[in-house]
Amino acid sequence: xxQYDVLIVxxxxxxxxxxxxxxxxxxxxxxxxxxxxxxxxxxxxxLSKEYLAGEKPWERMLIRQGAFWEERDVAMLLxxxxxxxxxxxxxxxxxxxxxxxxxxxxxxAGGHARRLPCPGGDLANVHTIRSRADIDTMLAGLSGVTRVxxxxxxxxxxxxxxxxxxxxxxxTLVEAQDRVxxxxxxxxxxxxxxxxxxxxxxxxxxxxxxxxxxxxxxATGVRLGDGSVLPADMVIVGIGIVPAVEPLLAAxxxxxxxxxxxxxxxxxxxxxxxxxxxxxxxxxYAEGACIRLESVQNANDQxxxxxxxxxxxxxxxxxxxxxxxxxYDLKLQTVGLSTGHDSTLVRGDPATRSxxxxxxxxxxxxxxxxxxxIKDYVxxxxxxxxxxxxxxxxxxxxxxxxxxxx
Numbered sequence: 294x295x296q297y298d299v300l301i302v303x304x305x306x307x308x309x310x311x312x313x314x315x316x317x318x319x320x321x322x323x324x325x326x327x328x329x330x331x332x333x334x335x336x337x338x339x340l341s342k343e344y345l346a347g348e349k350p351w352e353r354m355l356i357r358q359g360a361f362w363e364e365r366d367v368a369m370l371l372x373x374x375x376x377x378x379x380x381x382x383x384x385x386x387x388x389x390x391x392x393x394x395x396x397x398x399x400x401x402a403g404g405h406a407r408r409l410p411c412p413g414g415d416l417a418n419v420h421t422i423r424s425r426a427d428i429d430t431m432l433a434g435l436s437g438v439t440r441v442x443x444x445x446x447x448x449x450x451x452x453x454x455x456x457x458x459x460x461x462x463x464x465t466l467v468e469a470q471d472r473v474x475x476x477x478x479x480x481x482x483x484x485x486x487x488x489x490x491x492x493x494x495x496x497x498x499x500x501x502x503x504x505x506x507x508x509x510x511x512a513t514g515v516r517l518g519d520g521s522v523l524p525a526d527m528v529i530v531g532i533g534i535v536p537a538v539e540p541l542l543a544a545x546x547x548x549x550x551x552x553x554x555x556x557x558x559x560x561x562x563x564x565x566x567x568x569x570x571x572x573x574x575x576x577x578y579a580e581g582a583c584i585r586l587e588s589v590q591n592a593n594d595q596x597x598x599x600x601x602x603x604x605x606x607x608x609x610x611x612x613x614x615x616x617x618x619x620x621y622d623l624k625l626q627t628v629g630l631s632t633g634h635d636s637t638l639v640r641g642d643p644a645t646r647s648x649x650x651x652x653x654x655x656x657x658x659x660x661x662x663x664x665x666x667i668k669d670y671v672x673x674x675x676x677x678x679x680x681x682x683x684x685x686x687x688x689x690x691x692x693x694x695x696x697x698x699x
Contacts, residue, residue, distance in 0.1 A: 296394035297325040297368070299603060300385065302375050303401030304328025305337060307569030307592035309356045311399045314600035316365045322396070325368035327375060330424055333359055338589060341422045341449050342619050345432070346456040351425070378544040380562040397603050400541055400552065400560070400567040401596065404534035409444065413506025419528045422449055431527070438526040439463055442515045444503055446473035448618045449531035451486060455620040458493050465496040465523050467503060467515065479637045482650050482662045486620065493621060536571040536585065548573050551585045556609035558599040566602070568595035578614055578630045578659070588616050613678050626670040629660030629677035640669065641691040649673070656682045672696040
């Protein structure tokens with residue numbers, strides 16, 4: 294039976310950062326990272342952006358080269374999936390039936406792309422975007438594709454629509470709600486991105502339900518709730534993820550939509566931590582509510598906290614959330630969480646394609662969405678961290694630097 298002092302489950306951003314932070318912090322024990330994919334840890338955000346568009350080669354997406362992990366004596370157990378956790382025996386069991394013992398376990402398994410629950414969701418040319426293999430499979434079948442239907446108007450769906458439009462495909466995007474980005478942004482930002490995508494030729498179908506994917510072995514169309522059919526040579530589904538926490542919950546860990554962790558990223562099971570997309574945690578930027586944050590920033594920050602805790606430190610997770618999205622020549626940068634805002638103001642003119650949406654709750658700044666407005670993003674961060682209540686007329690004036698208003 295193999296044994297490691299620290300076993301990290303998940304070879305994404307969180308898992309990689311946990312291993313890096315442990316070694317940088319002076320950890321000299323045995324350390325292994327186990328991942329479902331055969332790849333070394335790599336950056337996932339480019340999958341729906343530069344990698345899909347052919348603008349970023351695979352080699353540049355690796356978080357570290359292979360020699361880095363070898364030099365730091367991090368065992369890479371790749372192409373393996375953990376199916377069960379025995380917290381009393383301090384061991385995990387893989388899909389191949391192997392048992393691995395651990396002293397401490399860091400669960401950084403992220404999640405799996407949510408599949409369509411309707412008929413036809415499993416046809417050959419219906420794709421999700423979560424791994425390198427997903428994109429490689431999609432690209433391998435793209436040569437004969439003219440019409441693509443993207444289901445889901447969140448970041449992944451919009452980024453995929455932009456990338457495929459760049460590649461010359463006719464894209465139709467279907468969103469169940471009445472605007473894109475409805476879950477994560479206010480109406481002003483939604484309407485801006487809707488206009489941008491339409492200007493680039495994307496056919497947006499808002500407030501539409503998908504009833505079925507038509508076809509026998511391959512998708513030929515997407516049937517909507519009203520009975521109409523959108524012809525499709527390829528379908529891409531971007532409707533979120535299902536957190537990969539089943540083995541932990543089955544072992545008795547607290548949680549539901551994710552696994553619950555405390556400020557040190559400890560689960561309710563002894564010597565087991567959880568970080569990243571699958572970690573359900575109390576977040577002061579969400580008014581103390583327990584949430585999951587699906588972002589590189591959150592994965593890296595929580596991984597560092599877990600590593601420091603294992604090393605004997607007393608660090609608590611309290612990082613301001615931030616996100617980004619690239620679509621066409623637009624760079625969206627978000628700081629804070631806009632959920633629960635009671636008012637918004639637009640700083641600058643969206644017609645110039647450089648502006649910010651400021652979100653407020655009871656007069657205090659809780660988040661900013663900045664489009665091609667890097668200074669606002671950098672300077673607005675302090676407003677969010679401090680919960681500042683600045684003069685709103687000054688905030689709305691783009692000639693006033695935000696750093697003057699903190």
